[in-house]
Structure formats: structure tokens, C-alpha cells
Amino acid sequence: MSSSEVGKEGVRGERPGREAQIGKGLRGRGRRGGRRGGRGEKAMVPEAEFTSYYGKPILNPPVWKSLDIAGYFFLGGLAGAGSVLAAGAQLTGRPAAARALKISSLAAIGGSTAALVHDLGRPERFYNMLRVMKPTSPMSVGSWLLAAYGPAAGAAAALEVTGLFPRLGRAATAGAAVLGPAVAAYTAVLAADTAVPAWHEAYRELPFVFVGSAAAAAAGMALVAAPVRENAPMRTAAVFGAGLELAAAKLLERRAGLAAEPYGRGRSGAYMRAGEVLSAAGTAGCVLLGGRSRAAAALSGAALLASSACTRFGVFHAGVQSAEDPKYTVVPQRERLATRGTAAAS
């Protein structure tokens, strides 16, 4: 194609001058009908479970740094659910818990935004995130969500601490409480909207794992920071969050098939198991002793916070592990093709 001319309408000029006739020559020799595999060659080793190119991954694994992105998932959840708890505490006359949660939500959302910017390859261009609004990009949606939630959480905390403009403070608290659950849940879509098998195949359960984990973390923060007399609803919230997280995670592992395997293996498996143990300990601790002892409540709260962080790191690493092994990409796709083939044949 040395003398072709290319335009928007197509190529003008030369076409390939010849078609190489590979395999041409000994026509008819060794040919046995049209049956696949009937080409007369010796049977090879029994077919492997799946084939790959030298074991190389098919996907390019995420380039995200675990501390930044898993940390972002954790802090975003802590902030979002914390804003809901703060509004609830304020409405039901628990001012110390409300104040502590508003401050923790501001700190968490600040930290998570910093982690996000830090993870960028070009942090100085972070403002390009608000260049467009794209519902097909969970990261774009999330950026706009943070742009709305961040100032609300910030105003709620600042006005609470300074005591200025109480009416505006209540509005900011309510606004943060409404946007908070979205901040806690959207990060699951952020992970699921990729080709990474352990994340994508878990897209139904992952939002529930994330909001459950977020509720447990925020309740844990309240148990750490608020006095015992105000923490009764926080203990119930911890049970609700931990229960939702556990149930959704178990459902995920049952339903997602091979793609769920990484959640029980390697680094991810270790984080997930640590998360479950810490969650059980924190929940039991706060239910049994959290209403009596300040120290026990704080300790249980810390366990719940650590549990939530472990779950997020576990989910993050499960994704990386599933992207790094071609098995998780090839085998489910092969099964899908086989099912479709059977359906088409019948």
C-alpha cells in the first residue's frame, strides 16, 4: 500500500496486490472432512482449563495506589455516613455526638479529597475533573458530588464549632446528610464500572458492602468521640452497618462465582478476614459493654473503624488480584460463550 491516499471518505489507490496462500501446496493430503480437530495431528495434552499468552494478564491492572484509593473509599464512607448520623444526633438532642461527627466528616472528606488528588498522575490538573459532567463516568459524577457535599460538610462543621448562623448550620447539616449516603455508595460504582472481574461482577452487592461498612465506620467514630449517654443509637447503627456489610459480602462471595475467588485469597483474603473479625469484635464489644464503659465504647469504635478500613483494602486488592490473573478474565468469558452457544443451538 505504498501509493494510497487517505481521506475521510476512505482510501484511494492501491489495494494489497496479492493474497498470500499460506498452507497451499499439498492439497488433499491429510484432510479428513470438516470436523474440527480432524486434521490428522497427534492429540495434544488434555486440554488445559484455560489458555493464556504466557500467563500474562489480559487486562492492564489498576494503576491506583492502594493507600490513596482504598483509603479514599474508607474516608468517603466515614464522612458520608457520619453526616447522616450527625443530623440524626442533632435532631434527637445529642449535641456532643453531632458536633464530633460533623468535625470527623469534614476531616474525612478533606482527607479523601487529598488522597484522590494525590493519586492523580498530574495532580496540578485536578480541576479538569470539573471540566465536564458525564453520567457515564462514575468519577465525574463523584467529583461533582464531592463538589456539593464537601462545602456542605465543611459549613456544617464550621458553623457548629463557631456557633455562627445556626439556621444556616442546620441547613448545611441537612444538606450533608442527604448527600452523604450518595458519597458513601457511589464509590462502589466507581470500582464496579471497570473490566476488573472481582469488581465488575460484584456490582450488585458492592454498594451494600460499602454503605454497610460506611455506617459501621461512622458509628465507630461516634463511639470513640461521643460520651456514653449519647451513644445508644450509635450502637444500634453499628449493628445495622456491620450486619449489612457482612450479609452483602457473603452474598457477593456466593453469587459472583469465580470472580469472587480473590476475596478469599492472598492479601485480599487476609484483609477481608481481618475486617470480619474486627467487625464482630467491635459490634459485640459495643453492644455488651458500650453502654456502660467509655473505654469499652471507644475501643469497640476503634475496632469498627479498623474493620471498615480492612474491608475497603480487601475489596481493592481483590480487584487488583483478579486483574493480574488471566484466569478471571478468560474462564467466565468462555463460560458465557459456551452458554450462548448452547442457547443458540437449542
Next chain:
Amino acid sequence: MGFFTDTSVCIGCKACEVACKEWNAVPEDGLEFTGMSYDNTQGLGADTWRHVAFIEQSKPIGQNETGVEHGAAPDASGMRWLMASDVCKHCTHAACLDVCPTGSLFRTEFGTVVVQEDICNGCGYCVPACPYGVIDQRKGDGRAWKCTLCYDRIGVGQEPACAKACPTDSIQFGPLDELRERAALRVDQLHDLGVEDARLYGHDPDDGVGGDGAFFLLLDEPEVYGLPPDPVVTTRDLPSMWRHAGVAAAALLGGLAAVFTAHGREGGAR
């Protein structure tokens, strides 16, 4: 506009890799000896926009017979060598483009998918979104890079550098309709010659990514070449993902509201 890569005539010369690097000023992508046949490039990435795969199999191609005496080598007679030049698929439904939060990735007037490097802030979202493992973040630079289908060349009436350099016309560039027609004829021809393994990959506009802008004629299953057998654009499930997340967010808000309702005001019930 797109590519049809006929791997049955690829001779593994890597002229496409070199031409691509030269034209696009793509940096060095690591000097490693992998032991993977003649492939030391390994796969597509930020600094590898064309990648020639080398596969050694003990299978003959059709009734191919070289007439060369292999002597005592036990399996040499049934050996075949597959070579294939891989590239960005420029999907009709491109996940990288869908998930890009800055609008840096866009679809050109030629139907190709290109990164605007002056916009990209290196968020890295496109990297795990790509079902083929094509686009990647360049170390030290921070931005995402991939094949542009030589946007600058086709814009001025030149074919892409790799297609231009390919000495066997394994890489063919042109309008997709025409390439698909040509590819179908080529598969028929190969089947007639007894090369029953020949099949097209990525040519079907009804597949999971709406058809590839760069499709292939392969001589074995796609995964043998490091390609996914049935890729699906992740954003196909996005409406359902948003619904699930919406229900989860509502459950969080409702659940916690119920908790406070049950407990009532401080000093009240329980």
C-alpha cells in the same frame, strides 16, 4: 476508518512496532529478555502501542509442508509459529472513553478513540476500564497513552505508520465496511486451503463492544494471543449499577433514620 490485521501473513518483523514508536515518539518500553519466543515487548501499554505476539505451537497450519528436513528434532515437523500484531481496538462502545472524567478521551471524526494529552490529569480510570488491557499510565509522565490510529497522519491523508511500514500487508487500513468485506473473503479462502482454524475477531458490530475499529484474523482462540474471548464494555451495566447504588444509599439513609426514630430523643425510650 480502522485496521484489519491479518495475522496469517504476519512474519513477526516488528516493523509496525518500530514505525509506531518512531512516528509517535513513544519512549522506550523496557529492555527485557523474557524468553517468550521472540516477544520481549510483552503487551500493550503506555509506551507500546503496537505489540507483536509470538506463539509456538505443535500444530501444522493447514496442510503446510516446508519440505525442510528437520533431522532428529522430534516435534519439528508439526510445529507452527503464530505471529500477530496487536493494537488498540478503537471500540465502537469504548469503556475508556465512557469512564474518562475529564473528557480527555474523545471520538474523532474518523470514528477512532484518542486521548487529548493536554487535558488528561492521569486519574487512571481508563486503565482498568479497558477490557483489552490496552491503555495505560506512563510512568514519570502520569498521563494515559495509547494508539491514536495516527490521528495526525490520517488527518492529512496518510495511512497510519504501522500499516505503512508493514511489508506483508498484514496490517491493512481503510474504511471498516470495506475491510470487513475483504476479511470475510480472506477467511473463506483460508478455509478452502484447509486452514480451518482461521476466524475473525472483533469484526462483529453486534458484539460486547459494538465491534472493534481494529479487528483481526486469528488462527487460534483469542486468549492464545492474549485477547479476551468475549469482551463486554463495562458501561453496558452502568444503569443497573447506578440503580443498585441508589437503593444502597436509600437503605443507608432510611436505616439510620429508623435507628434514630427507634431510639427517640436523648433520655427517652431505651
